[in-house]
Amino acid sequence: MTKILITEFINQDSLNNLKKKFEVKYDENLCENNKELEKKIKDCDGLIVRNKTLVNSKILDNANNLKFIGRLGVGLDNIDTEYCKNNDIHVQPATGMNADSVAEYVLSSSLSLIKKIPMFHAGTIKGDWPRTAIKSAELKQKYLGVIGFGIIGKKVAEYGLKNGLKILAYDPYLKELNDKQINAELSNLAHIYERSDIISLHLPLTEETKNLINKSSFSQMKKKPIIINTSRGTVVNENDLIDAYNENLISGFALDVFENEPIKSEFYKKINPEMNCILTPHISGVTTESNVRVSDFIVKKTIEFFN
Numbered sequence: 001m002t003k004i005l006i007t008e009f010i011n012q013d014s015l016n017n018l019k020k021k022f023e024v025k026y027d028e029n030l031c032e033n034n035k036e037l038e039k040k041i042k043d044c045d046g047l048i049v050r051n052k053t054l055v056n057s058k059i060l061d062n063a064n065n066l067k068f069i070g071r072l073g074v075g076l077d078n079i080d081t082e083y084c085k086n087n088d089i090h091v092q093p094a095t096g097m098n099a100d101s102v103a104e105y106v107l108s109s110s111l112s113l114i115k116k117i118p119m120f121h122a123g124t125i126k127g128d129w130p131r132t133a134i135k136s137a138e139l140k141q142k143y144l145g146v147i148g149f150g151i152i153g154k155k156v157a158e159y160g161l162k163n164g165l166k167i168l169a170y171d172p173y174l175k176e177l178n179d180k181q182i183n184a185e186l187s188n189l190a191h192i193y194e195r196s197d198i199i200s201l202h203l204p205l206t207e208e209t210k211n212l213i214n215k216s217s218f219s220q221m222k223k224k225p226i227i228i229n230t231s232r233g234t235v236v237n238e239n240d241l242i243d244a245y246n247e248n249l250i251s252g253f254a255l256d257v258f259e260n261e262p263i264k265s266e267f268y269k270k271i272n273p274e275m276n277c278i279l280t281p282h283i284s285g286v287t288t289e290s291n292v293r294v295s296d297f298i299v300k301k302t303i304e305f306f307n
């Protein structure tokens with residue numbers, strides 16, 4: 001019987017459906033134990049992971065029967081896709097299944113940060129009454145620069161447009177905007193830095209995108225934008241970002257992804273509660289609804305693949 005190994009959390013009903021077809025080993029903590037994973041993967045035909053399982057060549061060398069990897073989410077930087085390609089292992093992401101969740105996160109943090117809610121909150125619970133000391137603004141008619149205009153970037157643009165934002169998009173692999181429904185202006189990075197009031201990142205982590213937003217990028221930002229990163233931590237240089245905030249080059253930031261997850265004390269020591277910032281533990285794509293969609297999609301694709 002086909003054997004499937006699942007190393008991170010999955011929706012229970014989707015799991016039950018998978019168990020009707022295959023022999024399934026499910027341990028949602030296995031992602032934290034590579035030694036055990038090396039043993040358990042030996043005779044498996046399929047592997048299902050999220051982003052915490054490091055599917056590197058060492059793990060894959062032990063996977064003698066592996067033909068399929070299902071990724072409960074998008075972003076394949078934790079999987080050695082080159083190895084998979086060379087060894088005929090099909091890698092299946094849950095493309096688009098969490099796009100609405102991420103887009104809602106970007107919209108809600110844009111609103112919260114432009115209205116300086118974290119600062120008003122910190123001041124008010126401290127007993128200050130910062131009614132006039134802090135200036136907030138409206139989202140309407142502001143420019144949102146979207147870097148990486150794939151499935152999620154476009155969804156974010158859609159949500160932005162519905163809320164009165166004007167959209168600038170940067171994606172070097174997109175020669176023209178063929179989606180007539182999305183009213184965005186295709187721009188270069190310099191233009192995005194110069195014109196945006198909010199900059200949101202939606203690109204994969206690759207050698208090319210690592211450290212893309214750095215000291216030099218912040219120095220070109222003219223309107224003290226809000227930075228929102230839900231892509232991958234190292235796409236933005238975290239130290240340069242904190243420096244940029246302290247130097248008043250940006251007016252706020254929301255980070256859902258970090259260079260180290262969980263974040264290390266060296267990083268959170270640099271954060272104080274009065275900053276206009278939101279930090280979350282890599283949850284922008286994970287909601288009750290998206291978990292069902294993502295899990296159902298990967299279970300369906302697994303069944304289709306082995307049929």
Ligand SMILES: NC(=O)c1ccc[n+]([C@@H]2O[C@H](COP(=O)([O-])OP(=O)(O)OC[C@H]3O[C@@H](n4cnc5c(N)ncnc54)[C@H](O)[C@@H]3O)[C@@H](O)[C@H]2O)c1
Pocket residue numbers: 073074075076095096098102147148149150151152153170171172173174202203204205208209230231232256257282283284285286
């Ligand atoms: N925080 C979360 O919970 C969460 C959830 C989902 C996705 N993500 C991240 O978001 C990323 C985007 O997801 P998606 O579904 O939109 O992927 P996608 O593949 O549909 O879109 C990515 C886009 O980035 C573009 N791109 C590649 N290199 C670029 C560069 N150097 N500069 C600008 N654009 C570039 C690609 O051309 C593509 O259009 C994923 O790779 C993942 O890392 C995070």
